[in-house]
Amino acid sequence: MRVLVTGGAGYIGSHTLLELMAQGHEVCVLDNYSNATPEVLSRVRSLSNGVIHDYVGDVRDADKLDEVMQDFQPEAVIHFAGLKAVGESTEKPLYYYDVNVRGTLTLLHAMTKAGCKRIIFSSSATVYGEPVYLPYDEAHPTNPTSVYGRSKLIAEQILTDWTAATPDATAVLLRYFNPVGAHASAQLGEDPKDIPNNLMPFIAQVAVGKRDALQIFGGDYDTPDGTGQRDYIHVVDLARAHVAAIDYAETATGARPFNIGTGQPYSVRDMVAAFERACGKPIATKMAARRAGDIAAMQADSGRANTELGWTATHDLDAMTASTWAWQSKNPNGYEG
Ligand code: NAD
Numbered sequence: 001m002r003v004l005v006t007g008g009a010g011y012i013g014s015h016t017l018l019e020l021m022a023q024g025h026e027v028c029v030l031d032n033y034s035n036a037t038p039e040v041l042s043r044v045r046s047l048s049n050g051v052i053h054d055y056v057g058d059v060r061d062a063d064k065l066d067e068v069m070q071d072f073q074p075e076a077v078i079h080f081a082g083l084k085a086v087g088e089s090t091e092k093p094l095y096y097y098d099v100n101v102r103g104t105l106t107l108l109h110a111m112t113k114a115g116c117k118r119i120i121f122s123s124s125a126t127v128y129g130e131p132v133y134l135p136y137d138e139a140h141p142t143n144p145t146s147v148y149g150r151s152k153l154i155a156e157q158i159l160t161d162w163t164a165a166t167p168d169a170t171a172v173l174l175r176y177f178n179p180v181g182a183h184a185s186a187q188l189g190e191d192p193k194d195i196p197n198n199l200m201p202f203i204a205q206v207a208v209g210k211r212d213a214l215q216i217f218g219g220d221y222d223t224p225d226g227t228g229q230r231d232y233i234h235v236v237d238l239a240r241a242h243v244a245a246i247d248y249a250e251t252a253t254g255a256r257p258f259n260i261g262t263g264q265p266y267s268v269r270d271m272v273a274a275f276e277r278a279c280g281k282p283i284a285t286k287m288a289a290r291r292a293g294d295i296a297a298m299q300a301d302s303g304r305a306n307t308e309l310g311w312t313a314t315h316d317l318d319a320m321t322a323s324t325w326a327w328q329s330k331n332p333n334g335y336e337g
């Protein structure tokens with residue numbers, strides 16, 4: 001299929017490009033490089049030896065989208081382009097709604113004009129909010145606790161209404177849990193621009209000597225070791241879920257959410273211990289207060305994705321930490337070398 005990948009130069013997008021090309025799909029990227037560098041696509045090109053059509057532009061720019069649609073004529077769109085920092089979303093709500101909600105709306109208008117009726121959307125486990133029960137399944141109530149989570153839920157609702165009004169349209173809503181890890185080549189990985197917000201890149205930067213110590217945000221949660229538990233998913237498994245979603249969208253219609261996780265919860269201490277095994281040195285930690293807005297634990301029931309998408313995660317925790325360490329140690333300054 002011809003697949004337009006918005007935000008394709010980003011962390012998850014770049015890994016997905018490789019998996020799409022490996023399955024014979026033709027790809028085109030639209031990215032404004034607000035959180036990426038063109039070096040990413042150079043690396044994806046050399047790893048795949050494939051053709052990547054590529055446009056620099058903003059997903060809120062209707063004229064640019066029309067140009068891309070006319071030139072590339074996508075049969076499906078994977079919509080990664082968006083903002084993802086939970087804390088920042090509270091400080092800049094209008095910016096988050098603009099990019100994540102208006103960006104999705106502008107894209108849907110352009111798709112409608114061009115007759116493209118399939119979209120795979122990057123949603124998030126944060127749409128669920130405080131767990132009523134765990135693991136979350138897709139029927140769990142949605143009650144996001146951040147602007148970021150609300151922006152994803154609003155976009156999901158827009159996509160659902162669009163499919164209801166558009167015969168043959170498909171929206172696959174992938175609710176990612178916590179993506180970590182890097183490509184086996186150690187050429188692609190997560191490259192946060194500032195101080196990492198997320199656990200795994202922070203641990204990796206401590207291991208490589210760029211940060212002194214990891215702050216553990218809370219040791220008094222109601223979890224086995226008192227630290228927060230999450231469902232970490234290897235980015236290559238996540239990338240493959242998008243390929244499975246593209247196959248599904250070939251015949252399915254309507255909007256459908258899918259959890260993408262492993263179902264296995266790991267605590268902050270579990271992640272530190274696994275990383276120490278991967279890098280062979282101790283990771284300095286210090287206990288800190290709970291981070292505002294954090295929940296104690298979350299975990300996915302991905303049974304629907306297993307049965308309906310025919311997708312299952314295959315990478316375990318050691319594969320997540322080993323690939324992160326290989327990427328970080330070979331690229332201590334990310335894509336800058
Ligand atoms: P990322 O920041 O690495 O990738 C996003 C890409 O989109 C970047 O290349 C960025 O330059 C581009 N972009 C941002 N705004 C744009 C705009 N207005 N127009 C065009 N391009 C734009 O992030 P990621 O981790 O790869 O996440 C991809 C998607 O998945 C995002 O929508 C994010 O909200 C969602 N998501 C991420 C996580 C996570 O923890 N990484 C979890 C759940 C959902």
Ligand code: UFG
Nearest residue numbers: 084124125126177178197198199202215216217228268294
């Ligand atoms: N943590 C620390 N120290 C740090 C960073 C994180 O102890 O320096 C802890 C957190 O308190 C939490 C766990 O590590 O218990 C994971 O935190 P992350 O920031 O890595 O991930 P979150 O679960 O908070 O959120 C992430 C992404 C969201 C995404 C969500 C999906 O940031 O965009 O996963 O589950 F939507």
